[in-house]
Amino acid sequence: MTRSSRLARTPDRDLRGKVVAITGAGRGIGLATAGRFADAGARVVIGDLDDDVAAKAAAQVGGGAEGYVVDVSDRASFAAFLAQAEALGPVEVLVNNAGIMPLSPLVEQSDESIDKILEVNLRAVITGTQLAARTMLERGHGHVVNVASAVGRIGMAGGAVYSASKFGVVGFSEAMSAELAPGGVDVSVVLPTVVATELGAGVQAARGMRPCKPEEVADAILSVARRPRFETWVPAYAKGIFYSSNTLPRRARDAVSHAMGADTSLSKVDLEARAEYERRAGR
Numbered sequence: 001m002t003r004s005s006r007l008a009r010t011p012d013r014d015l016r017g018k019v020v021a022i023t024g025a026g027r028g029i030g031l032a033t034a035g036r037f038a039d040a041g042a043r044v045v046i047g048d049l050d051d052d053v054a055a056k057a058a059a060q061v062g063g064g065a066e067g068y069v070v071d072v073s074d075r076a077s078f079a080a081f082l083a084q085a086e087a088l089g090p091v092e093v094l095v096n097n098a099g100i101m102p103l104s105p106l107v108e109q110s111d112e113s114i115d116k117i118l119e120v121n122l123r124a125v126i127t128g129t130q131l132a133a134r135t136m137l138e139r140g141h142g143h144v145v146n147v148a149s150a151v152g153r154i155g156m157a158g159g160a161v162y163s164a165s166k167f168g169v170v171g172f173s174e175a176m177s178a179e180l181a182p183g184g185v186d187v188s189v190v191l192p193t194v195v196a197t198e199l200g201a202g203v204q205a206a207r208g209m210r211p212c213k214p215e216e217v218a219d220a221i222l223s224v225a226r227r228p229r230f231e232t233w234v235p236a237y238a239k240g241i242f243y244s245s246n247t248l249p250r251r252a253r254d255a256v257s258h259a260m261g262a263d264t265s266l267s268k269v270d271l272e273a274r275a276e277y278e279r280r281a282g283r
């Protein structure tokens with residue numbers, strides 16, 4: 001039996017009482033995801049940069065959720081966060097969700113901004129996966145869910161470094177899925193389009209699409225944790241649009257993207273609406 005047919009026959013995983021650690025869960029998609037896992041009876045461990053934000057999020061989520069400070073771009077901090085989660089029980093699911101999206105044409109972007117995007121969005125996913133996988137492999141089970149983005153499959157002007165980081169997450173996740181599967185550990189990737197969070201402020205969804213709610217992404221992540229599969233897009237139909245247009249020659253694909261206004265999603269943004277987010281992400 002192949003791995004996918006085995007998964008198709010396996011009943012949904014019961015998450016009640018299971019420890020689920022979610023990075024960047026003080027706001028946005030992570031916070032909504034923490035809520036969904038808590039509602040499913042999981043023991044949720046929230047990590048975010050700021051003590052206040054993490055504690056408030058844990059109180060809001062309820063269900064015994066804990067909130068801790070973590071800077072995922074600092075290996076020692078990430079290790080301490082996972083140790084705090086392990087103290088509550090074996091971490092069954094790690095959701096690598098923390099991410100930043102400072103937008104800028106590359107020629108105007110500072111070295112600091114480039115490094116920070118790569119450290120938070122890609123290097124930290126590698127760190128978290130490595131740290132979590134060590135204990136998960138010892139136990140012979142566990143699941144790492146990496147939150148990438150549709151721009152982890154489609155490069156977009158105005159967000160080249162962000163795109164590069166998310167392409168990295170998709171490629172890394174694919175390789176890790178193959179590497180960890182024999183040890184009983186699943187790796188999945190979730191690719192949302194535009195989501196109505198602070199990170200997505202001032203970004204237009206492509207024509208014919210609307211910004212998703214963070215809860216829609218949270219539902220997708222919960223569903224992936226219950227029934228592991230490698231690649232999940234939010235909304236689900238975006239996957240069909242991507243893979244069917246990807247079979248077209250490059251010029252036709254670019255024309256589809258242009259007709260949908262997708263080619264300027266990250267370059268024609270509402271700078272005023274993004275000003276507060278860009279300040280926070282740049283700190």
Ligand SMILES: NC(=O)c1ccc[n+]([C@@H]2O[C@H](COP(=O)([O-])OP(=O)(O)OC[C@H]3O[C@@H](n4cnc5c(N)ncnc54)[C@H](O)[C@@H]3O)[C@@H](O)[C@H]2O)c1
Binds near residue numbers: 023050072194
């Ligand atoms: N909003 C979108 O349109 C969208 C689309 C596709 C993918 N995503 C991805 O979804 C994930 C969540 O994004 P969001 O929209 O909820 O953003 P958000 O800014 O609303 O929330 C992200 C959270 O991550 C935290 N964070 C940032 N850097 C961190 C660090 N070094 N250590 C720990 N926590 C850190 C922030 O403090 C914040 O609370 C990101 O990986 C993002 O790239 C978002």
